[in-house]
Amino acid sequence: MALGPSIEGFKSCIHPVVAVDGNFLKCKHQGTLFIATSSDGNNEVYPLVFGIGDSENDQSWHWFFTKLHGLIGEMDDLVFISDRNTSIAKAATGVFPNSLHGICMYHLGQNMKAKFKGVEVHDIFYKCSKVYRVVEFNQIMRQIRGINASVVQYLNEADPTKWVRSHFDRRRYCIITTNIAECLNGILKDARELPITKLVEHIRGLLQKWFWERREAAVKMNTPMTKWAKKKLHHMHLLLVTFVVLHVMTIAPIITIRKNWLQLMVVPFTPLGLSKSGMFPMMYKVVLFYHQKTANLADVR
Known part of the structure; x- marks a missing residue:
């Protein structure tokens, strides 16, 4: 499901960086809710596409990205951000061959924290992921190596070209995590207990309300810049x-x-x-x- 104005707005004036995520439904027939969302000029969630499938696997994610491609087509500098789900990475670059796929800094950090318990490198890791210069990245990685060399090996295996700003070939702007998709999942937490038809109607009503409120706020703006x-x-x-x-x-x-x-x-x-x-x-x-x-x-x- 997608709203026409949302898609047209994305193609005309939204940064081409899309966070994708899936979350389980809690209704009688269960299933998975697939979400693709971006961020608008006021740094607010900009929902694009919703889909419902049986589970997260290669086939379901390929179907979801195929539907998304039918709506937005090929775009210059398109970037997808997700967790380390290999099905997402495979579907994103398979359906959108000109796009780049990056992984969520937060998810990688949490995985690292769980794997290396008691190793205090979390704050340094976040700093490392945000640097603009390769020399800064190398300096911070040397600091991490001094604390625990195994962490450096783990981060290198995660491929810095997917999670470090200095190594990424395109602009991710401020979207370095899937927080915008996670936020949307959080808003729909209770709604995911509804029957599928009721859930879809709830999402449609929510988007209608959001875009109307944002339009009203935009009309009242007296400068080209958002708050x-x-x-x-x-x-x-x-x-x-x-x-x-x-x-x-x-x-x-x-x-x-x-x-x-x-x-x-x-x-x-x-x-x-x-x-x-x-x-x-x-x-x-x-x-x-x-x-x-x-x-x-x-x-x-």
Whole structure:
């Protein structure tokens, strides 16, 4: 089941990153509820497609992705995020050959925590998964190796190209977990006890209510930015005073956070080991834009 406006909205103005998940039904005939969802400009859940099948296996996930493909077709830079379910990975790249599949950072972390009980690397692991630069990834992995070499082997076997931002070939934006899908599953927790026809009607009514409320909120907006985006930029603006920008050449500014210097090259062959997608943190982009607008050269602190 999918709503036409939801699909059209996704194709026209939503980041092409989709979290997929499955959860069991608790009604008489049981089964599994399949969900594909994304995130909108206000960082809220943007539901795409729902499906109901017998269980999670290769056939059911292939069927679900085939239905999704019939709705959104091939898209540039499409990314799917899920847990480490091999059926999902196989179906995603099989039905969408031009897409990339990434694994949920949270699920990998929980699996690691269960496998290596008592090994305090959880916080370092989360930091490692979010870095933009390969050199930072290597530094953190050396720290983890110093604590427990087996953890490093486990994380390498999980394939860093699927869970580390610096190694991922495309943009995942802020969607590095399946939390948006898990959130939707949580909202439907009680509804999953309903008969299938009642469940589908409940979901339809819920989506109708959400999109109406969001439309009303959007009509009242007096700026192009959402509340979430404005709050994010405001926080970044407060941090601007901690940055200094020194122009060394037209395309290669140097940014420093107090004493920690970082050179950002706006060329693909940068020696800094940026992520495969060529990205660097949004905060640095904001700093560059701000200083280009306000001054030609910032004073050294």
